[in-house]
Amino acid sequence: MEIPYTIEARPDTGLNNGKIGMWLFLASEVMLFGSFFASYIVLRVGDPNWKSGADFSLSVPLAFLNTLVLIFSSWTVVMAWASLVRKDFGKFQKYMMLTIAMGGVFMVIKAIEYKAKFEHGFFPSTHIFLAIYFTMTGLHGLHVLSGMIVNSYFLWPGSKMWKTDPQRFIGRIELAGLFWHLVDIIWIFLFPVLYLL
Amino acid sequence: MNFEEEAKHVDKHVKAFTVVLILLVIFTGITVGVSYLKVSVAAGITVALIIATIKGTMVGAIFMHLKGEKVLVYYILALTLAFFIGLIFLPVFTQENSVQDHGIVAQMNEELLLQGAKEMPGHDAPVH
Numbered sequence: 001m002e003i004p005y006t007i008e009a010r011p012d013t014g015l016n017n018g019k020i021g022m023w024l025f026l027a028s029e030v031m032l033f034g035s036f037f038a039s040y041i042v043l044r045v046g047d048p049n050w051k052s053g054a055d056f057s058l059s060v061p062l063a064f065l066n067t068l069v070l071i072f073s074s075w076t077v078v079m080a081w082a083s084l085v086r087k088d089f090g091k092f093q094k095y096m097m098l099t100i101a102m103g104g105v106f107m108v109i110k111a112i113e114y115k116a117k118f119e120h121g122f123f124p125s126t127h128i129f130l131a132i133y134f135t136m137t138g139l140h141g142l143h144v145l146s147g148m149i150v151n152s153y154f155l156w157p158g159s160k161m162w163k164t165d166p167q168r169f170i171g172r173i174e175l176a177g178l179f180w181h182l183v184d185i186i187w188i189f190l191f192p193v194l195y196l197l
Numbered sequence: 198m199n200f201e202e203e204a205k206h207v208d209k210h211v212k213a214f215t216v217v218l219i220l221l222v223i224f225t226g227i228t229v230g231v232s233y234l235k236v237s238v239a240a241g242i243t244v245a246l247i248i249a250t251i252k253g254t255m256v257g258a259i260f261m262h263l264k265g266e267k268v269l270v271y272y273i274l275a276l277t278l279a280f281f282i283g284l285i286f287l288p289v290f291t292q293e294n295s296v297q298d299h300g301i302v303a304q305m306n307e308e309l310l311l312q313g314a315k316e317m318p319g320h321d322a323p324v325h
Contacts, residue, residue: 023274038285046303050306075217125309126309126310127313128309129306177260177261
C-alpha cells in the first residue's frame, strides 16, 4: 500500500506530506537558533564591558566572503531545482555540485578562522562572547555539513529516483533546498550579530 | 501548484532568483559599509537587523517559494514568529535587570580573562 500525498497535494491543505513536515522542522530550527540569539542578548546586556568580535580579532573580510559564498549557494540550489522542473538533469547536477562545493568552501573558511582563534589563545573558555561565538557558528557549521551530506546523497546515489519517479525527486530537491536556504538565513543574521555589532 | 504548472512558470522564477541574488550581494555590502559608520550602538543594531530581515525575507519569499505558498505554511510560520519574539524578548524583560544589577556576567568575564592570562604566560591578557 502506498502512502498517500507523497507527491500530490492533500485536498484540505494543498500541501504534500514532505512540505508540511519540512516547514515544521524548519520552525523547530528557528526556535533552536532563536534560543541562542536570546542567550546572546541576555549575556551581552548583562555585561556593560562586553567585548565583541572586534576585540577578539574576528575577521570581517573572511565572514563577508563566507556570507557571499552561502548566498551564492542558495542561488545554485534553487537553480538546481529549477533545472529539474525544466527537465534538464545535466544542469541540475552542475548546480548541485556547485552548491556542495560552496558548502565546502564555507567550511574551509570557517576552519581557517577557528585555527586563527586557537593560535591566538582564544577558546570558548576564554570569554563568554567566544563561548557563544563558537557554539553558534559551530552549530551552524554542523548544519552546513548536514546539508552537504544530504545534497551529496541526492546528487549521486539518490539521483536514481529521477529515472524511476521524477516528480517525487523534484519534491525531494525542493525540500532539501528549503533546509539549505534556512541555513543561509541563519548565517545572514549570525554575520552581523557576531562580527559587526 | 503541480509540476506541470510549475514548469510553465519556472522561467519567470529563474529571473527573480537572479535578481534576488544580486540584491542579496548588494545588501551584504551595505551591511558591512554601515558597520563602519560612527553611529550609536542602538542605531547600529537596528540598521543591521533591518537589513538582515530584508535579506532573510527575500530568501524566504523568492528562494523558498513562500510568496504564493499555501495558507497552512503561513500559519506555521506565524506561530513560530510569535514564539520566537517571545523567546527573544521575555528573557530580556524578566532577567535583564537582575543579571545586570548583580554584575554576574561582567564578573564571569573578568574571571575568565584573568584565568586565561595566568594559563598562557607568554601571551598578554586578551583584550583591553
